[in-house]
Amino acid sequence: MNHGCNALAGTLISALEEGRSGAVRDAASSHVAHCTSCRERAGAIVAMAEGLDPPIPALGPGFVARVMAEIQEHDAPPAPAGAYDRLPPFWQLGGAMALLVALSAMVLASPSGDGGWHARALTGFLDRALSFLAAVGEGVRGLWDTALPGQGLAILAGLALVATLLNVAFAVSAFRRRGREKTVE
Amino acid sequence: MGSWDALATWLLRGCTYGGIMLATFAAMTLITAAAPGFVKRERDAARAGMRRCFLWGAVFLTNVALLCALLLLVDGLVGRVLALAVLVVALVVGLAGLSAIAAEVGRRVLMLAESYEPNALARLAVGTLVLFFTGVVPVLGWLVFAGALLTGVGAFLETAAEDYRPTRRPVEGALGVAAK
Incomplete structure (x- = not known):
């Protein structure tokens, strides 16, 4: 050298x-x-x-358009307002539920003939779903009755209560999170 | 004749599945047309917290199933009527949630086709097709579809929580507003 x-x-x-x-x-x-x-x-x-300083790989086809689409998606103006962009107040929901229950009662209480016309036509799939859920309920109850005789129903009710409490916890958590986000805004 | 019977059975099943898909698409289109802002907020909620939405959806549908099972054990008409009402509510929530997830899936699928600004109906149609055809695949497809449904239900509930969040009234005088 x-x-x-x-x-x-x-x-x-x-x-x-x-x-x-x-x-x-x-x-x-x-x-x-x-x-x-x-x-x-x-x-x-x-x-x-x-x-x-590793070499920068070549950009794929449509890279710029894809990035622009992402930017446009984020900067997009709010969607056009529809009639039901916010959920209706509780009293309206309660009224709708009451109407639904009344209609269901009328359908299920109507004279059905063999097999039940509602089971075949109006509420065909829902009726199947109800039958399935009834079987599930019986199955869970029977399972627990085998393990703890006489306690199956209580355990099923307990499970439903736990699930409801979990739902309430999720809702409270969502309320708090949304509240924090609004405060930050 | 046995093979013809089997073919007819498969055709019937296919037509039933196609009918369910079309009916679901129609219902989701109606929901998206009636409440585009709500569906957009659902999409945002699902994007912001996919795991949280999935978990809440799973808890909610488990709760619905357990409540219905419990109500159906009650003798008489009352239990069946209430169970049916709960099931219809779950159906509406599921459809509203699935419409948001289908729109998001459709948007991403159309990006693969270099279509970056598709209209809402195209997004929804493509997303519905993709989700329902994936749902035909045994086990894996069912899991994917169930995941989409549960995430959608969770996104609906998150958005509903935003709408029903109890707001606190500002205390008089707390923000410099003099009490009269």
């Missing part, structure tokens, strides 16, 4: 740092081509530079 090599080391580093090209790069390339020690040093410097 002679004085020229030492000078070239500094040139290589500064060329990498400043992104020089043209005459400097050509001079370095021509020296490295016939100097073994400089070739090794240049290779090490280039590898280190690539390790510190």
Whole structure:
């Protein structure tokens, strides 16, 4: 390694740092081509530079459009207001539930003939779902009755109570979170 | 003749499934048209907390199933009527929630097709098709569909919680408003 090599080391580093090209790069390339020690040093410097600043992969097709779509989605104006964008007040929900219960009672209490016309037509799928849930209820009750005789119904009721309490806990948590978000806004 | 019977049975099942899919799509379109802002808020809620929505949906539907099972053990008409009412409420909540998830799935699927600004109906149609056809795949598809449904139910409940959150009235004079 002679004085020229030492000078070239500094040139290589500064060329990498400043992104020089043209005459400097050509001079370095021509020296490295016939100097073994400089070739090794240049290779090490280039590898280190690539390790510190890895080459950016080419962008896929539609990348810009995809990013723009995401931005537009976030900056989009609020959706057009519909008639029911907020849920109705509780008294309206209560009225609807009362109507639903009354209609269900009328359908289920109507003279059914063989098989039940409501089971075949009006509430076909719901009736199947009810039968399935009744079977599930009986199954759970029977299972617990086997383990703890006479306690099946109480355990089923207990499970329903636990699930209801969990639902209430979720609702309270959502109320609090929404309240915090509003405060931050 | 046995093979023809089997074919007819499969055709009937396919038609039934297709009918359910179309009916669900129609109901979801109606919900989206009636309350576009609500469905958008549901989508936002699902995006913001997918796991939380999934968990709440699972708890809610378990609660509904247990309540219905309990009510159906009551002798007489009352139990059946109340169980039916609870089931209808769960159906409405499920449809409203699924419409938001189907719209989100449709948006992402259409992005794969380089369509970045699809209209709401296209999003909903593609999402419904994808979810229902995935639901045909045994076990895995059922789990995916159930996951979408539960997340949708949870998103509905999150959004409903926002609507029904009890608001506190500001205390008179607390914000510099002089009491008269």
